[in-house]
Amino acid sequence: xxxxxxxxxxxxxxxxxxxxxxQPAAAPAQHPWSDTRVDSKELALxxxxxxxxxxxxxxxxxxxxxxxxxxxxxLHLGTAQARFSDFLLSHIPARAKSVLDVGCGxxxxxxxxxxxxxxxxxxxPGPFLTALARKRLAGAADVFECRxxxxxxxxxxxxxxxxESFQYVSLSESLRRAAALLNPGGHMVIAxxxxxDAKGYSxxxxxxxxxxxxxxxxxxxxxxxxxxxxxxxxxxxxxIVNDIAVETVRPICEMARHYLRTNRPWLSRIVHWLLRHRLxxxxxxxxxxxxxxxxxxxxxxxxxxxxxxQ
Numbered sequence: 001x002x003x004x005x006x007x008x009x010x011x012x013x014x015x016x017x018x019x020x021x022x023q024p025a026a027a028p029a030q031h032p033w034s035d036t037r038v039d040s041k042e043l044a045l046x047x048x049x050x051x052x053x054x055x056x057x058x059x060x061x062x063x064x065x066x067x068x069x070x071x072x073x074x075l076h077l078g079t080a081q082a083r084f085s086d087f088l089l090s091h092i093p094a095r096a097k098s099v100l101d102v103g104c105g106x107x108x109x110x111x112x113x114x115x116x117x118x119x120x121x122x123x124x125p126g127p128f129l130t131a132l133a134r135k136r137l138a139g140a141a142d143v144f145e146c147r148x149x150x151x152x153x154x155x156x157x158x159x160x161x162x163x164e165s166f167q168y169v170s171l172s173e174s175l176r177r178a179a180a181l182l183n184p185g186g187h188m189v190i191a192x193x194x195x196x197d198a199k200g201y202s203x204x205x206x207x208x209x210x211x212x213x214x215x216x217x218x219x220x221x222x223x224x225x226x227x228x229x230x231x232x233x234x235x236x237x238x239x240i241v242n243d244i245a246v247e248t249v250r251p252i253c254e255m256a257r258h259y260l261r262t263n264r265p266w267l268s269r270i271v272h273w274l275l276r277h278r279l280x281x282x283x284x285x286x287x288x289x290x291x292x293x294x295x296x297x298x299x300x301x302x303x304x305x306x307x308x309x310q
Contacts, residue, residue, distance in 0.1 A: 039125075039126055041168075042125070042126035042128055042129055043128065045061055045105070045129065046126075046128035046129055046132065048061070049061055049105075049106050049129075049132065052074075052077075056074050056075070056077070056078065057078060058077060058078050058081065059078075059081075059106070059108050060078075060081040060082075060084075060085065060105075060106070060108050060109075061105040061106055061108075061164070062081060062084060062085075062105070062109075062163060062164045062191070063081070063084060063164065063234040063237040063302070064076075064077055064079075064080025064081045064083065064084055064234070064236065064237045065080055065081075065083040065084035065087050065230065065233045065234065066080045066083075066233055066234070066235075066236040066237070067080075067083075067233075070236070072236035072237070072239045072240060072293075073240065073243075074240060077237070077240060080236070080237070084234075085108075085109065085112060087230070087304070088109070088163060088189075088191050088304065089109075089112060089113070089116070091189055091191075091226065091228075091304055091306050092113070092116075092118075092159060092161070092189060093158070093159070093187060095158075096118065096158035096159045096186070096187065097118065097119055097158050098118070098119045098120075098121075098155070098156075098157045098158050098159070098183075099113050099118045099119065099120045099121070099157060099158065099159040099160075099161055100120075100121050100122075100123065100155075100157045100159065100160045100161065100181060101113070101120055101121070101122045101123070101141075101161050101163070102123045102148050102160060102161060102162050102165050102166075102169070102174075103123065103124065103125070103148070103162065103163070103164070103165025103168060103169075104122035104123065104124050104129075104133050104143065104163075105124075105129055105132075105133070105163070105164075105165075106129060106132045106133060106136060107122065107132065107133030107134075107136040107137045107141075107143070108136070109161075109163050110122050110133065110137060110141055111136055111137060111140075114137070114140050114141060118159075120140075120141040121141060121142045121143075121144065121153075121155065121157070122137070122141050122142065122143040122144065123143075123144050123146060123147075123148050123151050124143055124144070124145055125145070125146060125147045125148070125168075126145075127145065130143055130145045147169075148165075148169050148174060148177065149169060149170055149173050149174065149177065151177070153181075155181075156181060156182065156183045156186075157181055157182060157183065157186060158182070158183055158186045158187070159182075159186060159187050159188075159189060160178045160181055160182055160186070160187075160188045160189070161189045162174075162188075162189070162190045162191070162192060163191050163192075164191060164192050164193075165192070166190050166192040166208070167192050167193065167194075167206045167207045167208060171208045171212060171213060171216055172216055175216055175217055175220050175222075176220070179220055179221055179222065179309060182309040183309070184309060184310075185308065185309060186308070186309045187225070187306055187307065187308050187309065188222065188305075188306075188307045188308075188309070189304075189305070189306050189307075190303065190304070190305045190307075191302075191303075191304045191305075192207070192302070192303070193206070193207050193231070193234070193296075193300040193301060193302040193303070194207045194208055194209065194210035194213060194300065194301050194302075194303060195207045195208065195209045195210060195299065195300065195301075196210060196298070196299055196300060196301050197209070197210075197211060198298050198299050200299075202295065202298075202299035202300075203284075203285060203288065203290040203291050203295055204238070204291055204295060204296055204299055204300060205285065207300060210301050210303070217307065221309060221310040222307040222308065222309060222310065223307065223308045223310055224305070224306075224307055225306040225307065225308050226304075226305065226306045227303060227304075227305045227306075228303065228304045228305075229301060229302070229303060230302050230303070230304060231296070231297055231300065231301050231302045232297060233302075234296075234302040235293035235294075235296045235297050235302075236293055238291055238292065238293050238295075238296045239292065239293050241291060242289060242290075242291040242292060245286045245291070246289045249286070250286075253282075257272075
């Protein structure tokens with residue numbers, strides 16, 4: 001075997017890099033998303049979805065609903081997520097016709113709602129997930145690429161649904177907008193986690209304070225129909241994310257850092273200086289191994305709520 005072929009057989013990645021390096025500049029790649037500025041959270045969600053779908057056949061972005069004796073690992077995540085979807089959909093009033101899915105993610109929940117006979121519109125704030133949702137729904141729903149706070153329409157809905165998107169929107173503004181978008185007697189359905197008043201440092205970011213939510217929704221034209229605490233059923237999902245961060249992402253980052261430091265020391269110093277604050281935050285928040293189900297149950301409260309518009 002010639003040396004070049006041997007190198008290709010043993011180091012296909014290096015051979016591909018060398019091949020690309022000697023190719024003429026290619027035309028800009030065509031992609032399905034807009035040129036809207038991308039938020040880092042959306043990038044992480046989109047990448048996580050694509051990896052989960054490719055390697056494990058996962059189709060959802062939300063938490064799982066775990067049974068007490070169920071192993072919390074990637075092999076069982078799809079089953080737990082499907083159980084969560086069934087639980088969420090059981091809280092959608094069957095007589096409701098029109099649904100606004102706020103922060104529709106990859107469009108999987110919207111697809112299930114359409115399959116149940118609902119008419120669905122979606123709001124998606126970023127280009128990556130919007131493109132995924134539009135591809136999945138294939139024209140069966142209108143997908144509006146904008147933030148919920150900026151969403152404008154003359155349509156009114158029987159359901160305004162926030163499936164793990166409520167934590168990303170303005171609390172007061174979103175309650176006001178949800179009330180304005182609902183038909184009389186319509187329902188706001190929220191499935192998301194909130195912050196508790198537990199003292200101490202929480203390694204888990206995100207979520208509105210539950211106390212603040214209750215205070216503000218009480219001043220709005222809503223009546224609580226149900227409020228179910230599924231924190232313990234959702235918490236094992238955190239273990240999977242924590243394991244991936246500590247056992248996979250962190251070692252990859254450390255190997256990449258070592259490669260740069262030993263092969264491109266000048267570039268390593270530049271990258272480290274430019275990203276020093278973000279790297280420190282990642283080390284503290286994601287790589288310290290503290291994002292445990294126990295911490296989730298202490299600092300977060302995952303609720304599935306149904307409020308009726310008066």
